[in-house]
Amino acid sequence: MDTEHGWTTTPITAELVRGALELERTARGVLPHRLPARARAQCADAQLAMAESQPSGVRLAFRTRATAVELETVPTKRVYTGLPPRPDGVYDLFVDGRLAGQGSVSGGDVQTVDLAGGPGETRPGASGTLRFTGLADGVKDVEIWLPHDERTELVALRTDAPVEPVPDRGRRVWLHHGSSISHGSNAASPTGTWPALAARLGGVELVNLGLGGGALLDPFTARALRDTPADLISVKIGINLVNADLMRLRAFTPAVHGFLDTVREGHPRTPLLVVSPLLCPLHEDTPGPTAPDVEALRAGRLLFKATGDPAERAGGKLTLGVIRDELARIVAQRAADDPHLHHLDGRALYGEADAAELPLPDGLHPDATAQRRIGERFAALAFGAGGHFAAQGS
Template sequence: MHSTPITAELVRGALEFEQTDHGIVPHRLPEWARAQSSDPQLATVERQPSGVRLALRTRATTIELDSFRTVIAFAGAPRRPDGVFDLVVDGRLAAQAQASGGHLVTIDMATGRAETTPGAVCTTRFADLPEGDKNIEIWLPFQETTALARLRSDAPVAPTPNNGRRVWLHHGSSISQGSNAASPTSTWPVRAAAAGGVELINLGFGGSALLDPFISRVIRDAPADLISVKIGINIVNTDLMRRRAFGPAVHGFLDTIRDGHPTTPLMVMSPIWCPIHEETPGPGDFDHAAMADGRLRFRATGNPSDVAKGKLTLGVIREELAKVVAQRSATDPQISYLDGRELYGPDDYAELPLPDELHPDDASHARIAERFAKVGWL
């Protein structure tokens, strides 16, 4: 077997790498940006490699990957299913393998205390691959930190050559990161990228699409042929700002992106349909009664009457985003607006309800991706 150290040349979808005792950890934000936030939520999710994959050219028929994961769980809440590695051969899903081992970090939401249960290295083996030269992608679990240690194969591997495809950079919330999708290639951005024939950089951060200035600077500085930003759900469920601040903050976020990408197609997307926050402001919270029954659900805790005082709902967010894009489009012909309800609306909720009242399930991810691809923007 050939043993190959994993280096940045073999990995796509990450912006930076950190060398650790267990291997290299892909980061979706550079160190300078991480240093500008003390939020442990963002620190966790940007290390979770949604959209990150090994991209190899090889004749190998057997490949083994040694990795070490870190899984986050919350005391009293149901654990998410273990992550999955997806193996794609020449653009088609060929095999899947369950992640295992690694550290389990259990967080007590009442006290903030974290307890770590140590685990072992995970060896993922894919065998009986097609003969001959082929492009191999190994997509990493999207809600677990994964340190990449070593690759073994029965033939040499090399980085996949640049195929000249356009790069689509997308920023959004946990829905864009992939929450409740079945596997890393099932998230709606990955499905949409495959349908559109583009290379994806996914800056979807669970709970953390908050118009942070350092995020817009990261997007500004990243090479991209297409840029989309999905704004709103985290602004509401964190109760982060009021209507007076929201519009100018969106303008500032877009201004910074335009500093580096003055003519790049830029899509502003509003939230998909989410009944708990359509007319009720945040903050959002866990439904503790449901958790007592072993179910993970979310609820809105705000008062609808506070909308008149400037609190934000998804309805208000959509109205403000449409105004911002309409204003900017007078001098920026490459900016566009997409109402998230075109991807998942009230009728979709009736057919495929959000299982936790916040995140779409795998079937809904597929539907969102299909509709996004049909927009014809990619």
């Protein structure tokens, strides 16, 4: 550590970062990744690269007497062609387990995204600094949750007192994989994503591999799950396979088996919960691919539409209804030899009544209120008494 102008600068190392699978040293600092380098090298998809580098569930965690904390970062702001500017990503400050502040960092790199399929570009920018002051004196545990939907390079952590890693609290580690809904799209802040909320209610440490557009049964993702230490694992499968129109039922069934086989290589007896898709009227009975509504984009509004034909189900095209039925069958078949494998129908988290009350604003993604509801329901169903993730004795 070195001290300058009353600030102590602490190197940002793996001991202070939770929820990331890897830290990449860059020219500007440290970039958290939610997929390891070997996995990233096996897929050139720009969407996946963007999603895995957005630090959903990633937080700095340390113990300190500091009353002031600064975090210097380089965020990457996304600008969608034809749509209103996005708000800056939110950082959540937790002190001894309670929300104690929020803030944002302006500036940074700017990434242009054209949903209509045109070329994008990234313009480099300067770092910015987030500061929290007025923290209570005395030893405390501090967590700074990074923006769930904003790529964030960590440049420097400065405090007015030394920091040290938080000792192991003995909490179980919950490893979750899913789509943009698990990533936290439309959540108000990083601890407002449904997995973060469920983890807090369940008293567990979260590793969130929710990847916007990236829950595609990729073998490299299965290997990342296999190789990540965890006490509890869940995988939410379905919507992205329909979005991308990636495979037919013939390929889907063995791909699910292969994905689960790989996870089980590293976690043969870990409770493993397979979650089927939430209700999404767009794709309940209509296959993909999913596409932006061009007319809505011209009007400055983001809406999605299903471009498949329901008749194509006869040829093996996937819909959410088809996927739910097949996942339930697969889990029932495997559970005969795997008593730690379980199934949860995603409509128990967000179903028809929820869609009527809290419709999906863009046709695909729950809003912040629905994210909270999903998290509360998952916590009750999975971590509550009788749930598959309930602590022994619950």
